[in-house]
Amino acid sequence: MKIIAHRGASGEFPENSILAFEQAILQEADGIELDVHFHSPSQQFIVLHDQYLDEITNAKGQINQYSLEQLTQLSLGQEQKLITLSQALTTIAGRTLVNIEIKSACSDISIVNLHLSALKSQINYAIKHLGFSSQQFVLSSFNHHIIKQSKLILPDIDTAALIAHNPIEYASFAQKLKCLAINPAIECLEQALVTNAQQLGLKVWVYTVDREEDINFCRQINVDAIFTNFPKKVRDYINNCNDS
Template identity: 40%
Template sequence: MLVFAHRGASGHEPENTILAIQQALAMKVDAIEIDVHLCDGELIVIHDRWLHKSTNGTGKVSDISFSELRKLDAGKGQPVPTLEEVLVEISGQCLVNIELKADRTVIPLMNLINKAVSEYGFSYNQFLFSSFNHHLLFEIKALNKDLNIGALTASSPIDYAAFAEQLNAYSVHIDVDFVSANFIADAHQRGLKVYVYTVDDEVDIIEMHRLGVDGIFSNYPTRSLVKIAHLKNLDSVDNINH
């Protein structure tokens, strides 16, 4: 079960900042999840379109200039980073899940990913692109069918993970409140990985392990990594005893 540092190690440092990325890397996580918007033509790493949610600014990301954005405090004096700055920081050390939060991001994103592979030590299979806007995922696949996409859902569809298979997705990402044994079985039968967000409570970690999901998104990655290692050890002991 992979552990994705949700918005970096956001339980420890301001979310989606370089500090949160550095902390996640120090924790030796399997993957880092970040959110991408477009501001004044620049790909930036921030979760909400409303600035007040994670900075000392006001208004929308789309209504501010990039130079104005860079003056804002995203926590502990950290600026809102560009996606390129985050990728330079990670430099191929782990898988990166980039969640697209806005339209018109795909073309500049693909250009940057090509640069990251040629200059920053990444391989293409170290990227996983996700979004609640499945049209953006379709656009990515149309440009490069070999890239991995993850279809996000905050519900339990009638036909379970069929929507993700239709997108030719690598994975399906589902809210912890909606994941079920039936959903997981359906997704796995379709050849999809199942990644669950956001899993911080010990009881949820245990349940996700029991259900056999492929990964979890956590704000406290070390806590999750330690618990998962403990659960795996218990499984090994149980197998030996049997």
């Protein structure tokens, strides 16, 4: 079972920060998950879970109300600043898998294509200059319009469909979208969903798994990966279970 650092090692360090990503690599996570929003004024991606700044910085309002220069001066704590996707990928530099979660509710194809084209440029640069391979990227989103369209614009990049429910037809929707995986919330996870997904050739990567009870459940029903805020703590716990 792979261990993916959720927003980096975010249980101990500022989420989606350079420090959290560096620590996730030091803690030997199998991958890093990060969130991106498209910043319209600069046409770049900002690494941030929410489009509003109130929760993790001392600024208020939405990211598009600020210039890129202003955004990248905002403090996340522990001497960390808000960063762009370019900065994140430069930091990670091909040392581990990266799951990029695209935060957007838009289904307008022209806008989706604009965002995906910008992302394609970032990923191509990372492959050419930063030591990544195409196999080290996974694109995920709750917006399945983006997942569908990404197969046209980024056909060599794997995708995962995020869900926070247990669909009537289980994982068949993700097979139709040609995904690598489904990424269900731990709160809606059950054996039938996992079994169906894996029978359809899909992986199951579960978020967000920090509690021992949830780790044990994920192991019991044989999920393929978990997203956790505490990669080292979870790795140590699993190793101790294996040794006992």
